[in-house]
Amino acid sequence: MVFSGWEVSRVIPHDTIVGLITGQYKLHGGVIRWAAGTSNAGQIVKHLMPVASNSLNVIPGLNFVPGIVANIQLEQLKNINQFNTHQLMKLSGQIGLLSQATSQVLQIATGTALLSGLGLTxxxxxxxxxxxxxxxxxxxxxxxxxxxxxxxxxxxxxxxxxxxxxxxxxxxxxxxxxxxxxxxxxxxxxxxxxxxxxxxxxxxxxxxxxxxxxxxxxxxxxxxxxxxxxxxxxxxxxxxxxxxxxxxxxxxxxxxxxxxxxxxxDYPERFLATDFANDVSVTELVQWLDFIYDENKGSCWIDELRVKINETWYSEDWFSKTKSTFFSKDKSKIFSDDKSGLNKNIGIGIEKERNILIPATRKLIARSAVFEDYNAQYNFFKTQKIKPSDFEQKLIDVPETSLIEGYLILEPTQNKTLEVTI
Structure with missing residues (x-):
């Protein structure tokens, strides 16, 4: 299987894994690109394509429509997203084991396809x-x-x-x-x-x-x-x-x-409350805010939300309320039992948040990545002068020895990177 300017890779190499961990590269569905703000921003590093014979490529998707999505779908959405987040965090621990790291990246790509309700090709x-x-x-x-x-x-x-x-x-x-x-x-x-x-x-x-x-x-x-x-x-x-x-x-x-x-x-800070501790991780919340505001602030968003919450651990009259506890034998009373002012009771309710808002947001985030993937693939078809149906046939004919866990990994030939307009 030969394409001009591209070759088949058997593994995602060490430098690419490091780039994903450090943020030099970003995984968009089945495409690894140079991240925004880097010298080669937008250029493709790898195509990760599940072949047509691979069951992962014929994903029906989770047909999410607010208000009527089945509980089993909601659980799937949550489990897949938690898996993706866990895999991203775990990736740094696999840096010395390229086969395992490659597997982790491919599993993340598959999870994104499921969350989007679309496939990767x-x-x-x-x-x-x-x-x-x-x-x-x-x-x-x-x-x-x-x-x-x-x-x-x-x-x-x-x-x-x-x-x-x-x-x-x-x-x-x-x-x-x-x-x-x-x-x-x-x-x-x-x-x-x-x-x-x-x-x-x-x-x-x-x-x-x-x-x-x-x-x-x-x-x-x-x-x-x-x-x-x-x-x-x-x-x-x-x-x-x-x-x-x-x-x-x-x-x-x-x-x-x-x-x-x-x-x-107007209140993204609500996801820092205890109510959502088991539903939305801090890592995911940061990803949401980067997406919504089209900024790559990462964990700096949490500092912004802390200021927006305007919550203090110690109130202004803390000393007058607690000074007696410093001299008591029961040291457990040193902390106040006062409720946090985070409780504003503004919104549609925790159940609707969990069953509608959170799944819908996850779907949009995942679909954004997959659309970028499709954009890259159509650019690939244009440069290779090949119709999608003809390309699909080539994927079907790919020998098993060229695949990794059902995926075909394409990378630019040495010293040649395909430029893609984002």
Whole structure:
């Protein structure tokens, strides 16, 4: 399997592992890039691609819709995210064992794919999987349409009928389809998808509730991805790459808005309270804030939140309240039992936080990484002059000896790095 400027690697090397630990590199889904602020910011270091025969690559995803997600899905989301966080922390301990460190990184990539509800390669979002995913979402939306009027109107809209008609036409394409018929279907469906996607773009930008925002985000994302896939299959690879860049840019701005205004809100410091100790780690909270505000402050966010909380351990009249305890025999009374002023009782309640806000935020964070992954892959298709379907066939034909735990690792050939616009 040969690609110009790229070669197959059997391991993620020592310097890449060190770079991930130190922050020189960042893992975005299945792509390792130079981090923002570095001299080579945005350039790709490694592609981590699960092959089509690998069950990890055909991930149905967690079909999260606020208010109706099953408890088992919530538990999956929590467990996967905790696993990812644990693996990142554990990675530094594997630095001397490249095989183990490589395995850790691949497992993190897989966990991100699950949290996003998508897969790590473009093949995961073929027309059949998009159709299946939309059908699943529709079924769940019908359960809440009486409670959310906007969802009811959405389910009755004519755009949805045209969307499914376009997808059903695409599903009829196979290897036996004549080239001229294939192109006719792809062109017609692409035009339909582009028109419908513009409508979903408007709905997403206007969404002001969690339910509608997360619903429109799904439809916007899936129709945009289907449109880009049509463009690429028509061998307009440069245009396909421009389309995926536009998708990522718009989606990122809306995801930031949704997370900031509808999910995290004005009181991110609440996640430092005891209520969330078992739900949101400090590491994850920092990741959320970096995403929402598009800043790489890391643990410095915690200092900012401490100031925002404006809580003191010792009150101004602490000495007058406790001076007698210094002279008592019962030293256990030296600390006051006064409740912390963190308790503001502002919000939608702890259960809704756990069942709606936290899973929705995790999904957006993971999906952001996967979209960056797709962006890189479409750029790869453009430079290699290869359609996604042809690339998928090459992945299927990859010998087992070239794979690591079902993944194909591609890296730029020596002294050559592929530049990618972010």
């Amino acid at each position: 473009v093949s995961c979002i073929g027309f059949a999987s998009i159709n299946k995913k939309l059908n699943t979402i529709d079924t769940t939306l019908k359960k809440i349409q009486q409670d959310v009027q906007a969802i009811k109107y959405f389910l009755e809209s004519s755009e949805r009928a045209r969307l499914y008609a376009a997808l059903h036409a695409l599903l009829k394409i196979d290897n036996q389809t004549a080239l001229e018929h294939r192109h006719t279907i792809l062109h017609s469906s692409r035009n339909t998808l582009a028109e419908i996607n513009m409508r979903y773009r408007e709905l997403l930008s206007e969404a002001n509730t969690i339910e509608t925002a997360m619903t429109y985000e799904e439809y916007f994302s899936l129709t945009a991805l289907a449109q880009v896939r049509c463009t690429a299959e028509l061998e307009m690879l440069d245009i396909a790459h421009k389309e995926i860049e536009e998708l990522v840019t718009f989606w990122q701005s809306q995801a930031n808005r949704i997370a900031k205004e509808l999910l995290i809100g």
